Amino acid sequence: MAVKVAGRAASRSRNHDRPDPKPELIQLLTPEGERAEHPDYPLELTADAIKALYRDLVLVRRIDFEAIALQRQGELGIWASLLGQEAAQVGSGRALGPRDMAFPTYREHGVAWCRGLDPAKLLELFRGVSHGGWDPKTHNFHLYTIVIGAQTLHATGYAMGIQRDGAVGEDGEAAIVYFGDGATSQGDVNEAFIWASVNNAPVVFFCQNNQWAISEPLDRQTRIPLYRRAAGFGFPGLRVDGNDVLACLAVTAKAMQAAREGQGPTLIEAYTYRMGAHTTTDDPTRYRLSAELESWKLKDPIERVKQYLIRSGMANEDFFTEVAAEADEIGTRLRTACLEMPDPDPLSMFDNIYVDRNALIAQEREQLASYLSSFAEEGAR
Amino acid sequence: MTSLTLSRALNEGLRKALENDPKVLIMGEDVGKLGGVFRVTDGLQKDFGEDRVIDTPLAESGIIGTAIGLALRGYRPVCEIQFDGFVFPAFDQIVSQLAKMAFRSLGNLHLPITVRIPFGGGIGAVEHHSESPEVLFVHTAGLRVVACGDPTDAYAMIQQSVSCDDPVIFFEPKRRYWDKSEVDLAGGLAAAPPLYAARTLTSGDDLTLLCYGPMVRTCAEVATAAREEGQSLEVINLRSLAPLDLETIFASVRKTGHCVVVHEAPVTAGLGAEIAARVSQECFYSLEAPVLRVGGYSTPYPPSRIEEHFLPDLDRVLDAVDRSLQY
Numbered sequence: 001m002a003v004k005v006a007g008r009a010a011s012r013s014r015n016h017d018r019p020d021p022k023p024e025l026i027q028l029l030t031p032e033g034e035r036a037e038h039p040d041y042p043l044e045l046t047a048d049a050i051k052a053l054y055r056d057l058v059l060v061r062r063i064d065f066e067a068i069a070l071q072r073q074g075e076l077g078i079w080a081s082l083l084g085q086e087a088a089q090v091g092s093g094r095a096l097g098p099r100d101m102a103f104p105t106y107r108e109h110g111v112a113w114c115r116g117l118d119p120a121k122l123l124e125l126f127r128g129v130s131h132g133g134w135d136p137k138t139h140n141f142h143l144y145t146i147v148i149g150a151q152t153l154h155a156t157g158y159a160m161g162i163q164r165d166g167a168v169g170e171d172g173e174a175a176i177v178y179f180g181d182g183a184t185s186q187g188d189v190n191e192a193f194i195w196a197s198v199n200n201a202p203v204v205f206f207c208q209n210n211q212w213a214i215s216e217p218l219d220r221q222t223r224i225p226l227y228r229r230a231a232g233f234g235f236p237g238l239r240v241d242g243n244d245v246l247a248c249l250a251v252t253a254k255a256m257q258a259a260r261e262g263q264g265p266t267l268i269e270a271y272t273y274r275m276g277a278h279t280t281t282d283d284p285t286r287y288r289l290s291a292e293l294e295s296w297k298l299k300d301p302i303e304r305v306k307q308y309l310i311r312s313g314m315a316n317e318d319f320f321t322e323v324a325a326e327a328d329e330i331g332t333r334l335r336t337a338c339l340e341m342p343d344p345d346p347l348s349m350f351d352n353i354y355v356d357r358n359a360l361i362a363q364e365r366e367q368l369a370s371y372l373s374s375f376a377e378e379g380a381r
Numbered sequence: 382m383t384s385l386t387l388s389r390a391l392n393e394g395l396r397k398a399l400e401n402d403p404k405v406l407i408m409g410e411d412v413g414k415l416g417g418v419f420r421v422t423d424g425l426q427k428d429f430g431e432d433r434v435i436d437t438p439l440a441e442s443g444i445i446g447t448a449i450g451l452a453l454r455g456y457r458p459v460c461e462i463q464f465d466g467f468v469f470p471a472f473d474q475i476v477s478q479l480a481k482m483a484f485r486s487l488g489n490l491h492l493p494i495t496v497r498i499p500f501g502g503g504i505g506a507v508e509h510h511s512e513s514p515e516v517l518f519v520h521t522a523g524l525r526v527v528a529c530g531d532p533t534d535a536y537a538m539i540q541q542s543v544s545c546d547d548p549v550i551f552f553e554p555k556r557r558y559w560d561k562s563e564v565d566l567a568g569g570l571a572a573a574p575p576l577y578a579a580r581t582l583t584s585g586d587d588l589t590l591l592c593y594g595p596m597v598r599t600c601a602e603v604a605t606a607a608r609e610e611g612q613s614l615e616v617i618n619l620r621s622l623a624p625l626d627l628e629t630i631f632a633s634v635r636k637t638g639h640c641v642v643v644h645e646a647p648v649t650a651g652l653g654a655e656i657a658a659r660v661s662q663e664c665f666y667s668l669e670a671p672v673l674r675v676g677g678y679s680t681p682y683p684p685s686r687i688e689e690h691f692l693p694d695l696d697r698v699l700d701a702v703d704r705s706l707q708y
Binding site for chain 2: 188
């Protein structure tokens with residue numbers, strides 16, 4: 001009897017055809033700008049609060065835009081754009097309390113903004129002036145982490161520290177950690193889920209599923225919706241419209257409060273789209289169709305808030321003009337700060353490696369210093 | 382003075398560290414109820430509680446990664462990697478995160494984490510249980526790397542490592558865990574040499590013999606055997622592998638003119654290579670023979686029935702001593 005063996009591709013597509021309950025998407029503001037209600041996430045915001053969110057969204061997009069331009073002009077080595085992910089970052093960022101601790105990837109410019117970090121500090125990293133260099137304790141915003149997923153363990157350990165400090169409870173603290181869809185394949189992320197789960201650690205896992213890990217689509221990372229993975233680790237997971245700033249705010253606020261009170265971790269999958277390239281060195285036209293991008297443009301995170309503000313009469317044209325002007329001002333300020341950024345002293349590479357004096361480092365520093373000064377003497381002759 | 386095994390000396394040192402600083406934590410696989418597979422943490426969970434002596438899930442990257450988070454929150458974790466060959470799943474967290482955090486934060490963050498790793502062979506183990514990966518960490522800026530060689534060192538060095546604000550990779554010679562010597566538990570650490578300092582075990586004029594970890598006892602025995610043949614060896618226990626106590630090494634080699642470095646790790650690009658290069662550069666006119674290295678071969682660690690041929694022993698070291706002195 002001849003037995004036909006299905007090829008790898010065929011068997012994969014069969015798996016994809018398996019019936020799968022449609023994932024629920026938590027949404028409080030439709031792409032058309034209409035307010036939706038969700039029984040688990042009642043959200044009452046004043047007009048001023050919604051206008052403030054709109055302002056955040058516009059300003060962080062403007063910061064991102066300016067950084068891309070600076071890279072194109074040779075002022076930054078590279079830039080990782082957040083275009084399209086503003087709502088996920090601003091919504092979650094504004095849900096944090098001052099004592100909560102945020103652990104970002106290298107794309108969380110919107111969260112950095114919400115935490116009060118000067119955007120110029122972000123440019124230092126991408127210009128090659130430092131590897132970050134801000135003090136995470138000032139804004140409770142950790143350094144950007146570039147190795148994918150590594151920071152999920154740091155956040156979980158930090159949350160275990162919160163537990164040991166007795167800072168879980170009514171007036172508790174929590175950590176939030178950002179990562180992408182690609183990161184969910186990393187061992188570290190899965191280990192973080194396990195650690196957080198068995199320790200019931202006060203940490204919220206905020207996954208921005210922007211559909212693409214550089215060139216690899218989501219189906220290279222998962223066969224099930226990402227938020228459902230949480231069930232296997234023993235804590236709740238949910239999917240939120242990542243382009244809906246109100247929903248992102250509501251679900252993050254609730255998950256953070258649960259963590260602070262001792263109810264343990266939550267996985268939030270913010271379903272969104274990377275509108276731009278992975279970084280300024282990437283060319284997405286090589287691997288994805290423009291039709292996909294066009295369909296996501298209709299779900300733009302900023303436009304829907306604007307429509308809502310207009311339709312509900314909460315804001316008039318003056319407000320939008322003001323915000324646009326403020327955005328341009330920030331763009332100009334950022335550009336100036338970037339261009340005025342001094343290169344670090346070459347000898348600074350020997351600083352901050354060890355707390356204790358290290359003879360070898362001191363000797364090598366001396367070597368470079370005298371080598372450099374030999375050119376100065378030559379010039380003087 | 383109390384006679385203690387190296388394992389017990391580490392245990393007493395860790396106990397002191399836990400007593401002295403409430404922020405000190407111990408974390409690893411089986412470190413709690415079991416007391417560690419080598420019993421180094423025996424009884425500590427019982428006395429200090431499950432919040433401070435933590436049995437972790439079985440994932441090494443997770444151990445180091447969460448320790449980093451705890452350190453960011455103000456804690457001082459002591460992580461146990463159960464065996465040398467199991468450190469590699471944690472390699473990224475150690476090399477890319479732990480080692481670099483102070484530098485990338487411009488000194489705003491420090492990670493006072495000690496990573497304990499039992500290392501070396503000679504116990505008849507299956508593969509991945511007998512390796513000497515120390516030079517991988519020596520090569521990584523931002524880490525301090527130390528190896529204890531006897532109970533006296535073990536007791537002091539573990540406490541010094543825990544109180545050090547830099548990350549320390551702490552190697553323990555697993556086949557010497559049951560070696561005994563006198564340890565001064567009452568006297569504190571005032572008399573102990575600093576963590577970065579090498580220790581001269583026997584003074585001699587003919588040849589400098591450099592060693593650390595499990596080779597400390599081997600080299601002490603070499604010196605005794607050589608003495609019977611009229612050779613006076615200066616045995617130096619390096620203790621700190623990063624940074625190296627180069628001044629102590631150079632002073633000895635300038636005196637003896639001969640230098641042999643001994644370690645279990647393969648000699649290729651091993652610590653002996655680094656020492657040979659530096660000694661050649663700084664002691665060129667004092668040297669009467671090339672610096673020789675005795676170590677493992679450039680092979681994977683062999684099956685245990687033939688490991689004795691891989692590991693440096695008394696005869697192989699004596700052979701190198703003779704070759705150097707007869708050069």
